[in-house]
Amino acid sequence: MPDSQGQDQQTPAREQLDAWVEACARSDRSAFKALFAFYAPRIKGYIKRLATDDATAEELTQEVMLTVWRKAKLFDARQASASTWIFRIARNRRIDLARRASKPDLDADEPMLQPEAVEAPDIAAHARDRDARVREALKTLPDDQIALLRRAFFDGLSHSEIAEAEGLPLGTVKSRIRLAFNKLRGVLDPGDI
Amino acid sequence: MTLISIDEELLIARAAGRLSAPMRLLVDTHIALKSDVAAGAAAAEIAGGVLLEDMAMEDMSDTALDVALAAIEAIETGAGEAAGLGTVEPKAAAGAANAALEELLALPDPVRERALEAGAQWRFAAPGVRRIELIREGDATAELLRIEPGHGSPSHTHDGREFTLVLAGAFADGIGRYGRGDLCAVGAETTHRPIAEPGETCFALAVTDGSLKFTGALGAVQRLFGG
Numbered sequence: 001m002p003d004s005q006g007q008d009q010q011t012p013a014r015e016q017l018d019a020w021v022e023a024c025a026r027s028d029r030s031a032f033k034a035l036f037a038f039y040a041p042r043i044k045g046y047i048k049r050l051a052t053d054d055a056t057a058e059e060l061t062q063e064v065m066l067t068v069w070r071k072a073k074l075f076d077a078r079q080a081s082a083s084t085w086i087f088r089i090a091r092n093r094r095i096d097l098a099r100r101a102s103k104p105d106l107d108a109d110e111p112m113l114q115p116e117a118v119e120a121p122d123i124a125a126h127a128r129d130r131d132a133r134v135r136e137a138l139k140t141l142p143d144d145q146i147a148l149l150r151r152a153f154f155d156g157l158s159h160s161e162i163a164e165a166e167g168l169p170l171g172t173v174k175s176r177i178r179l180a181f182n183k184l185r186g187v188l189d190p191g192d193i
Numbered sequence: 194m195t196l197i198s199i200d201e202e203l204l205i206a207r208a209a210g211r212l213s214a215p216m217r218l219l220v221d222t223h224i225a226l227k228s229d230v231a232a233g234a235a236a237a238e239i240a241g242g243v244l245l246e247d248m249a250m251e252d253m254s255d256t257a258l259d260v261a262l263a264a265i266e267a268i269e270t271g272a273g274e275a276a277g278l279g280t281v282e283p284k285a286a287a288g289a290a291n292a293a294l295e296e297l298l299a300l301p302d303p304v305r306e307r308a309l310e311a312g313a314q315w316r317f318a319a320p321g322v323r324r325i326e327l328i329r330e331g332d333a334t335a336e337l338l339r340i341e342p343g344h345g346s347p348s349h350t351h352d353g354r355e356f357t358l359v360l361a362g363a364f365a366d367g368i369g370r371y372g373r374g375d376l377c378a379v380g381a382e383t384t385h386r387p388i389a390e391p392g393e394t395c396f397a398l399a400v401t402d403g404s405l406k407f408t409g410a411l412g413a414v415q416r417l418f419g420g
Contacts, residue, residue, distance in 0.1 A: 041250035084242030091210040134239040181201035
């Protein structure tokens with residue numbers, strides 16, 4: 001996949017990452033160290049994309065990793081992979097960050113860390129392998145679509161803001177993201193597309 | 194009112210954390226009601242996780258791991274004291290309200306949780322209509338409406354846009370009929386007075402973005418629907 005310059009480390013298998021989070025629930029420090037080595041620089045990379053200074057990015061990354069430790073008991077590999085779960089934690093920190101100015105008294109809850117209480121049965125049945133299917137589908141996407149997805153996921157931009165930033169017509173941005181998204185969604189819900 | 198569907202921009206915005214709390218509740222509740230929306234939301238979150246694995250890395254400082262491990266020791270030491278403190282109090286208080294609760298318990302999970310946290314106190318809104326304010330964030334609000342058959346939501350004016358998601362029962366506004374799981378957009382310019390159909394009590398989640406022009410996804414929603 002593009003945009004992964006400077007990656008000097010192989011991505012561990014999904015099962016390994018999941019197992020490390022599960023081990024954190026049993027207070028296993030060495031599993032935490034392994035998770036930290038893999039995720040902390042990536043989370044910091046994510047947070048720095050939001051135009052945050054280095055010290056703030058480092059601090060928020062620490063908060064995310066400590067949340068991983070504290071909430072590890074809520075992790076359920078049948079519902080989400082470690083990466084998706086940790087992405088949610090980082091994303092939630094980012095929601096907090098965006099609100100800090102307007103709403104200092106933050107909700108202490110972690111939205112969406114708990115397993116989804118309501119889940120369509122046909123989706124739940126495939127929970128274990130849907131991650132793998134979306135992963136495979138992502139690999140088949142053209143670079144230009146991946147680049148726009150990254151913009152939407154990590155740069156906090158709406159479609160029109162992406163269009164402006166990339167110098168592309170809004171219609172092009174919309175259709176590329178729609179194509180990409182339909183492909184990802186299609187592997188979860190094959191009869192729908 | 195216009196029947197709308199949750200598109201990929203909203204689902205990605207939800208996964209990326211760009212929605213206001215009221216809009217997030219709206220999307221989460223639609224996910225609970227519609228399996229196709231749930232599939233899209235799941236795809237977005239999985240994609241977010243996979244893309245995170247591939248994120249260009251930023252070096253942490255040399256002492257970062259030691260700092261984290263020290264913080265973990267502090268957490269483990271203090272864990273015993275923190276145990277037993279939860280967020281059950283508002284829910285327990287709401288539990289005392291009893292009978293009126295039955296109806297709430299049948300609602301989709303995200304709304305039910307918020308309603309219980311808000312104290313499950315229905316307030317008069319109009320004849321036959323009661324409301325519980327679930328979230329207020331700036332001028333953006335989410336409220337739960339309970340509309341008895343034959344009654345309508347009070348005519349109201351607001352500067353922003355409003356979304357209505359039907360949770361139970363159905364209502365009609367002269368243009369269309371909207372049942373459980375249907376999501377409608379209401380423009381500020383629209384004059385409408387939806388009336389709950391005979392039979393089942395209608396419950397709806399009403400989300401308004403108020404007069405503020407939000408950036409990000411909510412702004413995108415405004416643009417999508419012509420704001």
